[in-house]
Structures are given as C-alpha cells and as structure tokens.
Amino acid sequence: MDLTRPAWLEIDLDNLEFNYMEIRKLVRDSADIMAVVKADAYGLGAAAIVRELLDLGVKRFGVAHLSEAIHIKNHSPHAQVLVMGYTPEYLAETAIEKGVRLTVYLEEQADYFAKVSKEMDKDAVIHVKIETGMNRLGFNPDETSLEIIERISKMDNLIIEGMFTHFPVADDDHDYTRESMKKFRAFCKMLYEKDINIPLKHVSNSAAIMNFPNFGLDMVRAGIILYGIYPYPDAKRETLPLKPCISLKAQVSHVKYLQKGEKVSYGLTYEAESEIQVATIPVGYADGWSRELSNKGHVLVQGKRVPIIGKICMDQMMIDVTGLEVERGDEVVLMGVQAGSEITIEDVAQEIGQIPASVLCMLTKRLPRVYVKERRVPEVVDYLLQI
Structure with missing residues (x-):
C-alpha cells in the first residue's frame, strides 16, 4: 500500500457492491x-x-x-x-x-x-x-x-x-x-x-x-x-441490510508515560490523575476529525475502546492507552472495526450532535483514500498529490 502519510480513509468496495445489491432487491424491478x-x-x-x-x-x-x-x-x-x-x-x-x-x-x-x-x-x-x-x-x-x-x-x-x-x-x-x-x-x-x-x-x-x-x-x-449508513437512527435494519463502506485509520506516532498531575494538549484541559501511558495519533481537526471529540471521543487500539484526552489539535491528538502494549506504528481505528470491536459513524455523529452524512463530509482531502476490493488494494488516491 503506497501511502504518503500514516492516516487514511479505507473504502470497502465489496461492501459498496453488497449495499447496491440489497437496494436493488428492495426497489421494484421497473x-x-x-x-x-x-x-x-x-x-x-x-x-x-x-x-x-x-x-x-x-x-x-x-x-x-x-x-x-x-x-x-x-x-x-x-x-x-x-x-x-x-x-x-x-x-x-x-x-x-x-x-x-x-x-x-x-x-x-x-x-x-x-x-x-x-x-x-x-x-x-x-x-x-x-x-x-x-x-x-x-x-x-x-x-x-x-x-x-x-x-x-x-x-x-x-x-x-x-x-x-x-x-x-x-x-x-x-x-x-x-x-x-x-x-x-x-x-x-x-x-x-x-x-x-x-x-x-x-x-x-x-x-x-x-x-x-x-x-x-x-x-x-x-x-x-x-x-452503508442508515438515513436516520431508528431505520429498520431488517428492511435493508447494509454494510459500512468507510473506516478511518491511522498509525501511532509516539508513545510516552505521564506522571500524576501532568497535563495534555492546548489549554491543558486534561490532567492525569495517576501515571498513564499516552499515544499520539497523527490525525486532527484539519483532517475533519471534529474538535468536539476532545476529552470525550474514543478510538480502537488492539480492539479496545480507549479515550481521546486533551484538545484535538490541527494535525494530532492524544489517547490514553494505559495497560496496553503499544508501539509506534501500531494501527488505530478512529471509525470502523478492529478485532471484533466497532466505532460506527453513528457513534461519532451522536458524540458531536451531527448526522452521519455531515461527519463524512467533514473528512478532508488531506486523508488519502485507500480502496479495498477482495482483500486487495487496487488503488490509493492522495488528492494533495493531484493539486
């Protein structure tokens, strides 16, 4: 996979096909x-x-x-x-x-x-x-x-x-x-x-x-x-089975320990209540990851749901990975599935008081699009290289 940065949107084309075929079943043939x-x-x-x-x-x-x-x-x-x-x-x-x-x-x-x-x-x-x-x-x-x-x-x-x-x-x-x-x-x-x-x-x-x-x-x-996103929260899933097409992933850029009383990020809004292990992720609000998720959003690391701590920066954010064996380069899922756990776009939308479509539209062109089909990566699109 030829990536130019350690953060990307992953788009599952097999799920796109699944969704289209399910819609086709629901819509009358004519x-x-x-x-x-x-x-x-x-x-x-x-x-x-x-x-x-x-x-x-x-x-x-x-x-x-x-x-x-x-x-x-x-x-x-x-x-x-x-x-x-x-x-x-x-x-x-x-x-x-x-x-x-x-x-x-x-x-x-x-x-x-x-x-x-x-x-x-x-x-x-x-x-x-x-x-x-x-x-x-x-x-x-x-x-x-x-x-x-x-x-x-x-x-x-x-x-x-x-x-x-x-x-x-x-x-x-x-x-x-x-x-x-x-x-x-x-x-x-x-x-x-x-x-x-x-x-x-x-x-x-x-x-x-x-x-x-x-x-x-x-x-x-x-x-x-x-x-793969339902148009409203109470939509009947049995009427139209769907599979989400999009995930947001990144790699850990740094891991460190903080002592009790040390603070994190702009405004120093998070203070460690005990010794914690902190990982830095190279994704921020310039990528469309809402600053409203500061101190309340979560990501997946090794299939575990861990909290975002401190203010989300323009290009980076910090997470609490205390108790996990985390190294630089490890994969983090901000939205999607990892080891059987999932953070849905609906989860993210609810956290910031938005609808899922607006969350999708927030995700900027800085994030390369990685297309996956039949477990292969046929294409990577980096918009910044096309400007």
Missing part, C-alpha cells in the same frame, strides 16, 4: 437506481465510486453542482450525470458541451438553456423540479406551472428527460410525505391530460426508498444508504 455521488460521493471519492457502480450496472448519477458533474465526466465520460441543484446561465455552454443533465425550476432558465443549445447545435437534457413541501427549489404544482412546463416542452433543442421532487421528512413524518407524494401524483396527472410525457419521474431519497417502496416510480435516488 425502477432505475440513480446513485447520488455529490460531495465527492459523500467523501469516499466520486471517481472511484462511479467507476465501481458503472461496473455494477448503474448508469445514472446525481450531483449538486456542475463542477462535480464535470469531475465525474472527466473520469467516466459515459456516465449520465444530473446536476440536481442550481446551474447559473453563464455555465450553460459548459454543461451542454459536457453532456451534463440540468435541473430547471424557472422558465427563464429553460429559455436560456434552449437558446444556448440552439446556438451550439446540440440538445440540452433537463429534469424539471417540482416543489411539494421542501420549499427549497421547484415549480409549484399548479396551473401556472403546468402552462410553463407545456411551453418548455415545446422549446427547440430542449429535452425534458425527467421530473422530480424531494421529501424533507421521509424519515419520520409519513403523513407529510404522503401528502407531498399526493401533490406530485396530481401534477403528473395534469401533465398527462395535457399529453406531456416525461419519461423519468423520481421522488425517493434514501429514507423514502426504505419507508415507501411503492413510491419508486421510474427511478429512485440512493445516496447515504449506498455507503
């Missing part, structure tokens, strides 16, 4: 699966994740911004990538040239995309966003929007491939979600009566895939569940 790979595939590395999912038969991918789409297209030109958020008009030419699918929620966007497409002698492929209760982006499902979408459907060089909405509380408010779906279905009926045919209708995020399998329509959007 529905396609879009893999949501925004935020660099939630920090796992979009280029490698998309390549792996393409091999599994996934064709469609969802991102938040055009730059994310271009990154994927540069590595996997045949991937069909939808920007689900805002693409400003000044980026239209770049998007259309790259063959990126765009979200439209205003008539003036469609007008401009059609104009640029015509000038380029190309077609722009769009998905229309409908507002059903998130109140973020989208056409309201009413007569005015119906007239607008009818006009859009007649624009030259513009292909409406899809129409979608997003559920804000598919995890815990089923009545609200059903009402949102009712609005979406009613608007679909209005379009049908106008003889406007939009091939791909999609509404289900990860929580809806689990809680509302009958909402699959033509496509679902699998995000966090692809990576």
Whole structure:
C-alpha cells in the first residue's frame, strides 16, 4: 500500500457492491437506481465510486453542482450525470458541451438553456423540479406551472428527460410525505391530460426508498444508504441490510508515560490523575476529525475502546492507552472495526450532535483514500498529490 502519510480513509468496495445489491432487491424491478455521488460521493471519492457502480450496472448519477458533474465526466465520460441543484446561465455552454443533465425550476432558465443549445447545435437534457413541501427549489404544482412546463416542452433543442421532487421528512413524518407524494401524483396527472410525457419521474431519497417502496416510480435516488449508513437512527435494519463502506485509520506516532498531575494538549484541559501511558495519533481537526471529540471521543487500539484526552489539535491528538502494549506504528481505528470491536459513524455523529452524512463530509482531502476490493488494494488516491 503506497501511502504518503500514516492516516487514511479505507473504502470497502465489496461492501459498496453488497449495499447496491440489497437496494436493488428492495426497489421494484421497473425502477432505475440513480446513485447520488455529490460531495465527492459523500467523501469516499466520486471517481472511484462511479467507476465501481458503472461496473455494477448503474448508469445514472446525481450531483449538486456542475463542477462535480464535470469531475465525474472527466473520469467516466459515459456516465449520465444530473446536476440536481442550481446551474447559473453563464455555465450553460459548459454543461451542454459536457453532456451534463440540468435541473430547471424557472422558465427563464429553460429559455436560456434552449437558446444556448440552439446556438451550439446540440440538445440540452433537463429534469424539471417540482416543489411539494421542501420549499427549497421547484415549480409549484399548479396551473401556472403546468402552462410553463407545456411551453418548455415545446422549446427547440430542449429535452425534458425527467421530473422530480424531494421529501424533507421521509424519515419520520409519513403523513407529510404522503401528502407531498399526493401533490406530485396530481401534477403528473395534469401533465398527462395535457399529453406531456416525461419519461423519468423520481421522488425517493434514501429514507423514502426504505419507508415507501411503492413510491419508486421510474427511478429512485440512493445516496447515504449506498455507503452503508442508515438515513436516520431508528431505520429498520431488517428492511435493508447494509454494510459500512468507510473506516478511518491511522498509525501511532509516539508513545510516552505521564506522571500524576501532568497535563495534555492546548489549554491543558486534561490532567492525569495517576501515571498513564499516552499515544499520539497523527490525525486532527484539519483532517475533519471534529474538535468536539476532545476529552470525550474514543478510538480502537488492539480492539479496545480507549479515550481521546486533551484538545484535538490541527494535525494530532492524544489517547490514553494505559495497560496496553503499544508501539509506534501500531494501527488505530478512529471509525470502523478492529478485532471484533466497532466505532460506527453513528457513534461519532451522536458524540458531536451531527448526522452521519455531515461527519463524512467533514473528512478532508488531506486523508488519502485507500480502496479495498477482495482483500486487495487496487488503488490509493492522495488528492494533495493531484493539486
């Protein structure tokens, strides 16, 4: 394994495949699966994740911004990538040239995309966003929007491939979600009566895939569940078995003993109550390991859960390994499994009052991504070497 630093994110591609196959079992056969790979595939590395999912038969991918789409297209030109958020008009030419699918929620966007497409002698492929209760982006499902979408459907060089909405509380408010779906279905009926045919209708995020399998329509959007993380704490594991894809590991950089009364790290917030053995780990908040874990988080050493002591520094932190035979170079697991013990991303998220997705997105590009498949390491990606 060709690492440039003794700390890394380990990504299990076998578990990614397992999760995809379990999602495929849950989703009805007629529905396609879009893999949501925004935020660099939630920090796992979009280029490698998309390549792996393409091999599994996934064709469609969802991102938040055009730059994310271009990154994927540069590595996997045949991937069909939808920007689900805002693409400003000044980026239209770049998007259309790259063959990126765009979200439209205003008539003036469609007008401009059609104009640029015509000038380029190309077609722009769009998905229309409908507002059903998130109140973020989208056409309201009413007569005015119906007239607008009818006009859009007649624009030259513009292909409406899809129409979608997003559920804000598919995890815990089923009545609200059903009402949102009712609005979406009613608007679909209005379009049908106008003889406007939009091939791909999609509404289900990860929580809806689990809680509302009958909402699959033509496509679902699998995000966090692809990576082995449940979309909310009380999700029924038996509905969808998942395996976590990501671990955070490091090697001990130093071991020493402290005497009673000696203190640790910035602010000297930890004081030894007796003689203790302390190990230093080369991971800090600049790597995305939250400073909120200072004096309360844990890591695994030799399968034992040991505490973080003192303030987490920018690049390093200290742990109490009293009673263990620890040497420089020994492996530490900050998140993941070691010798039968586990610290889950849910554990970490709960400690700092966040959701698991935000913990993933905190983990910075300083950490190399190590991809594991069939117990081999086919690839190591160090972003800093690519800048």
